[in-house]
Amino acid sequence: AQTVTQSQPEMSVQEAETVTLSCTYDTSESNYYLFWYKQPPSRQMILVIRQEAYKQQNATENRFSVNFQKAAKSFSLKISDSQLGDTAMYFCAFIPNQISNFGNEKLTFGTGTRLTIIP
Amino acid sequence: EAQVTQNPRYLITVTGKKLTVTCSQNMNHEYMSWYRQDPGLGLRQIYYSMNVEVTDKGDVPEGYKVSRKEKRNFPLILESPSPNQTSLYFCASSPADFSYEQYFGPGTRLTVT
Numbered sequence: 001a002q003t004v005t006q007s008q009p010e011m012s013v014q015e016a017e018t019v020t021l022s023c024t025y026d027t028s029e030s031n032y033y034l035f036w037y038k039q040p041p042s043r044q045m046i047l048v049i050r051q052e053a054y055k056q057q058n059a060t061e062n063r064f065s066v067n068f069q070k071a072a073k074s075f076s077l078k079i080s081d082s083q084l085g086d087t088a089m090y091f092c093a094f095i096p097n098q099i100s101n102f103g104n105e106k107l108t109f110g111t112g113t114r115l116t117i118i119p
Numbered sequence: 120e121a122q123v124t125q126n127p128r129y130l131i132t133v134t135g136k137k138l139t140v141t142c143s144q145n146m147n148h149e150y151m152s153w154y155r156q157d158p159g160l161g162l163r164q165i166y167y168s169m170n171v172e173v174t175d176k177g178d179v180p181e182g183y184k185v186s187r188k189e190k191r192n193f194p195l196i197l198e199s200p201s202p203n204q205t206s207l208y209f210c211a212s213s214p215a216d217f218s219y220e221q222y223f224g225p226g227t228r229l230t231v232t
Contacts, residue, residue, distance in 0.1 A: 004161075033219050035219075042225075043207065043225065043226045043228075044223065044225055044226070045209060045211075045223035045226075047220065047221075050219070050220075091161060091162070093162075095219050104167050104169070104175065104177075105150050105152065105167070105213050105215065105219060105221065106152070106164045106167065106177060106178075107154075107162070107164070107211075107221065109161035109162040109163070110161055111159055111160060111161045112161055
């Protein structure tokens with residue numbers, strides 16, 4: 001079974017600063033996908049960024065980037081030039097290759113990090 | 120607009136009164152799934168469906184039922200709700216094309232008293 005751990009329940013940072021959210025995972029799979037989801041106060045789940053394990057290059061999406069360390073099973077999210085709209089709960093999630101998962105696209109989520117951007 | 124819809128968005132009910140939370144997607148997705156979100160636990164999968172008439176249990180299926188009679192709809196049924204089913208529920212769908220991009224509904228906040 002896979003597990004995802006987010007060790008920072010809450011974080012806060014000043015607007016315009018850079019913040020890094022940590023995530024570690026445990027799996028015996030060699031091919032899998034990792035995600036960061038954002039959940040603002042509206043409760044909508046929004047995909048922020050996705051990383052495929054077989055790709056060595058770290059994914060980036062505008063101000064969001066990841067540091068993917070496969071050997072260490074670490075997948076941190078860096079938010080640059082943080083904005084007030086980044087205030088949200090952030091979830092790290094994992095999904096193994098579908099073939100080994102028998103078609104169930106189950107996301108295994110961490111417990112979340114509540115990020116507050118301070119004006 | 121491509122979307123997943125859930126109804127109701129908020130529901131307060133009493134123990135034992137059967138209820139259904141509807142989920143519908145307009146993207147012709149094969150795969151649909153239900154999650155519940157609880158503080159300190161993240162999101163956990165309740166049931167999933169890979170296609171019409173194909174459903175299976177996730178990690179926390181006890182107390183829930185689902186059906187998939189049409190491709191677009193995947194209702195979650197609580198036959199006899201209990202207070203421990205008070206939670207935030209999300210429906211999600213995916214094209215099952217190995218993109219692993221899941222589209223989430225807006226969530227349903229359920230309170231069972």
